[in-house]
Amino acid sequence: MKKIVLTGGGTAGHVTPNIALLPELKKQGYEIHYIGSYEGIESKLIPELDVSYYGIASGKLRRYIDLKNISDPFKVVKGLHQARVLLKQIKPDVVFSKGGFVSVPVVIAAKSRGIPCVIHESDMTPGLANKLCIPCASRVCTNFPETIKHLPAEKAVLTGSPIREELFHGSRERGLSFCGFDKSRPVVLIIGGSLGAASVNTAVRSILPALLKEFQVIHLCGKDKIDTSLNGTKGYVQFEYIKEELSDLMAAADIMISRAGANAICEILALRKPNILIPLSAQASRGDQILNAASFEKAGYSIVIQEEDVTDDKLLNAVHQAYDKREEYIKAMKRSQLNNSIEKIVGLINEAAKKGKSK
Secondary structure: OEEEEEEOOOOHHHOHHHHHHHHHHHHOOEEEEEEEEOOOOHHHHHHHHOOEEEEEOOOOOOOOOOOHHHHHHHHHHHHHHHHHHHHHHHOOOEEEEOOOOOHHHHHHHHHHOOOOEEEEEOOOOOOHHHHHHHHHOOEEEEOOHHHHHHOOOOOEEEOOOOOOHHHHHOOHHHHHHHHOOOOOOOEEEEEOOOOOOHHHHHHHHHOHHHHOOOOEEEEEOOOOOOOHHHOOOOOEEEEOOOOOOHHHHHHHOOEEEEOOOHHHHHHHHHHOOOEEEOOOOHHHOOOHHHHHHHHHHHOOOEEEOOHHHOOHHHHHHHHHHHHHOHHHHHHHHHOOOOOOHHHHHHHHHHHHHHHHHHO
16 A cells, blocks of 8 residues: 655644545555654644654754743754654655655655655745745646746645645535524625734724625634624624635635635635625734745735725725626636646655666
8 A cells, every 4th residue: 555644744734635625635545654743733633634644853943032942943853853754654655745844854864765746835935944945846836837947946836725625615505594694795804813813804894784784694704713792793793713614605705715724725816706805914924825825916816905905995996896797707717727736746655666666
């Protein structure tokens, strides 16, 4: 039986694409193992999926001054040793990495043991972890055409991001029923991430009375971000986080408002939902969401409002524009080359595994 080790973690964006690959990998006969961190979100999500999970030491590679910069390099070295031992025991044919700092020791260990590695870069420009991993990879999958210029030409492949199959099987009727909505008015779905996005939440609630004149609103506002004063408002529901019903809520949505994390916007693209993106500001990030959003805006998939530029009028006008011109946005998204991402990525994994065996 073919064996594969998946790695990636720290945030959901480094884990859910790996989860999306599991059904196809199992279908193709792979014995699947996962190496992640001890306490990251992957340590909670993966063991539930009948996949062998192994935790290793993981240290963050920071670009700023922090006392943990003294201890974390030792964690990386320890993680590298642990990964080498695990790979010797598992003997995988190939490693697939979705990034995050825990992936660095795994990819380097794979290279040292002659195991081919395919990695995936979600954002427009590679993050620090993947920059360290690229020299060890045989292939680098990307979401954006613009990313290819930042990568070795012989390694870069435009694939798009793996999308969880269940998202394509949502029911609009179930979504409306779950929210207590009717079919007479369109639905706006706001997603701010599992931890929420305070500025997005504030902006949406500021225009809520105007929105509710024409739309019904589903607001996924993040942990501890519920505004109890709005409970019971007709046409408005708010949830901290949704797991099982997410596909139904996305099916019910006519338009979406979201941050511009790569995984989230690739799901929006795959489901062809007209959308407004409010990327995380450069002050609060390395600016990757701003670049992601710019690419989607250029392709005609999205309306983009920078976080510092959000006003009531701008956001409300954007919602109306996205809805009024929804067919134009859907048509543009249908032209996207980022289809069949799982097939493309698993094809590259198979190719790498065969080359590894032939050595």
